Amino acid sequence: MNTTALEYIVFFAASLMMLGGAVGVVLFRNPVHAALGLVLTLFGVAVHFVAQEAHFLAAVQVIVYAGAIVVLFLFVIMLLGVDKAVDLTIEPIPIQRPLAAVMTVGLVGLITAAVVKAGDAIGTLNPGLGIDVAGDIGRDGQVVSSDGNIQQLARNLYNDHVLAFQLTSVLLIVAVAGTVLLTRKWPKQGAAA
Amino acid sequence: MIAAIEPTWYLIVASLLFGIGAFGLLVRRNPLVMFMCIELMLNAANLTFVAFATSLGDINGQTAVFFVLVVAAAEVVVGLGILVSILRRRPGATADDLAELKG
């Protein structure tokens, strides 16, 4: 399958958004600006998801991440009043920035090297998991599935990973309950909040 | 005409994202921004999962992303709750205030 120019442009635009947002998160002095950078990154990732025909995930990404989590971030920032610009030049640990730089460069470099070397072992992209592609030829030359992405995902989730699913729901409840307890302001009887 | 977009590219891009997130985590001192960098890293992982799911033709990769998403949400909730509790009492706190292990 040949890639069309559009796909190219989509790929690079999405990557640009993603990486640009990330850089923004790291470099903006105001936490609110950083949160906005995060939103940009999340959108970029969502576009990548769509490009790989993981439509459901793209939707969920936007709704949950960008819609809920980042909003939560902004709420907390506003609540605590830390929405002032911070001085980024202060660094009490002198070795920290070189350390971080070394680590980042090493990590990215090594992964890139490994991935590039692996090359063909990773396989080619064969989007047979999208919505409108009933009868698409999969990796082995056979028809992958006639279901759409959501159906496949649902089938996999509720058949093979039902236990994990249930546990995750418990996790959510516990998280919420725990957080409410954590942040509650106790009546003043000597107990700390 | 042009080379196909290999899954390799996605992996490289994801690793870049991960690197930036890691760098930010180590360098920024504001706890909330550090949290956001963690989210960046999680997203990088998600992207990797999906790239592999597509290249291997296996839906389990996307299921994994699903779960990562859920857990990340829960984690943010709890984490921010803790942060609120702390920052309410000490408004100017940064990660460097945790220096009890100094020895």
Added chain:
Amino acid sequence: MVELVWLIPAFPLLGFVAILLGGRKLGEPLAGLFATAMVAASFVVAVLIYLDLLGMDEAERSHTETLFSWVPVGDLQIDMAFLVDPLSITMCLFVTGIGALIHLYSIGYMHGDPKFSKFFLYLNLFVLSMTLLVLGSNLLVTFLGWEGVGTCSYLLISFWHTKDANATAGKKAFVTNRVGDFGVMLAMFLAFGAVGSIDYAVINDSALAGTLTTATATGIAALLFLGAVGKSAQLPLYVWLPDAMAGPTPVSALIHAATMVTAGVFLMVRINPVLGAAADWVPTTVAWVGAITALFAATIALAQNDIKKVLAYSTVSQLGYMFLAVGTGAYVAAIFHMVTHAFFKALLFLGSGSVIHGMHDEQDMRKMGKLFKLMPITASTFIVGWLAIAGVPPFAGFWSKDEILLFAGAENWALYAIGIVTAILTAFYMTRQVVMTFFGEQKWGSYANEEEAADLEVADDDEPVATHGAHGEFKPHESPPFMVIPLVVLAGLSIVGGIIQLPSLGIIPKNWQHKLLDWLHPLVEFEGSPVEGIGEAHIEDTTAYDMKVLLIFVAIGAALLGIAAGWAVYQKKLAKPIEPELLERGWGYDAAISWFMGKPGREAFQATADFDSTVVDGAVNGVATAVRETAQGVRKGQTGYVRQYAGVIGIGVVLLLGWFVVIRGLL
């Protein structure tokens, strides 16, 4: 009967345990009688075994009786085993025999002492150790006995340890012995390393067969001689013996005259093949050390005033004779002299003990005199001992000393000369002692010694405290039967003891000659071996042998000369006695040792201690300091900053990843 050899040490062991548990209940004199009975029983067993051995062929007289396997460790197999052969039985006979007599004597001597039972406890322990020493079939059993007698010597010398001088004397004996013991231990290690065993049979056979290298034999012989020098009080380790007189007199008689000090000579005779296989300088050194010690000690004895100290130096001197014999290869002569010396020296010591007892614990001869009529039996037996040691025929000492001198002359006329001079001196100082004690002028008054005099003076002036005698006067008296009987027995032995080894002179019937040589010679004479074991036949081609008869007369003459000189100077007062203070202080030897240990010795020890505290301790402490400094350095990495820790974790991840990618070959 030979299988019953284990009874010989078993009886004293039984005595030791019984008195240990119930000594206080037994009390006086039962504890003493029991102990004596035990030793006497050992003597009886020894006699029976001796008769048994006599009935056997000469070649079959060596038996090993193994009791149990003592140290079975890999290549090192040591058994608790006894070697029954003529030499060990001879030693056993006179050890247990004289031991029994001295036990009997002690019942009388220690009468009234509050630690009566304890004395016999130690005495039995001593006899046990000594029998182990002589019966042992390997160096380790002998060493066990060796150390045992050393310990008993210490315990018994410092028996009255409430007096500082006695305790110090005991310590001195122990420490000096220890120096020698070091040599014995090294010899054991060397023997094991060379032949893989410390059995006498194995070592001696190896020496005879020539498989023992000269170097090894030299080493073993020299080291064992070092041990012998310590135990048998030769130069330079003799210093403990005169001080050991601080112990009760029976102890001096038993341990420091008859038995323990002969252990060194016994050991040298036991390993005589090794001595023969060693380099020539070893026996020569042994002979010269013996000769010089004999002369040295005899000169010191001339000027001693304590009745026991004279005998102590005399013992050192006579032991020198025995080593002279060993060094010239006359092993039988050495054993002969050991036996006769045991008789007359024990007699002399017990006699002096009787005198001391009768004089109410006075030991200074200058306060004695004219005791002959008051203590007749003691005096007569003492005179027998005197004649024996001086070397007057037909008493025992003459025969043994003469044989030693013969072999000395065959070896080297200088040794002979030293021997003769020493003989003259021996006769001289013994005469001096007899005169000062029993004849001469009466130097004691109505008090026994200064302590009693002080008591008398503070008492009522009109009525002197009645100690003895009809008119409230002090009078020396004869000793009770317990003490006198052993004296008589030993005197008899001193008279006839020479019979066991009469020389080969024409006038003596052939089958009365050389009985000891015939008895012992399988152990010291070996046919067709490259090693020299000597009987008289081996020196047939020397001048000394040709002049045998002449030498006998020279020896007799020397003895009589010494006696006459002593009589003239001390009894008849024909000349002034020469007793230089130098000799009285023992040529300053003790003082020299004290000075050496006090100054250079102490400085050397101090240097070693300093070395230990600075270098050794410094190294140990230095390690600790180094660790601490390193820890301080590492500590700087613990800043407490969580972000830094996270960064370090990240670096770790990178390294791990790097290892996978680079080394595991993804690249």
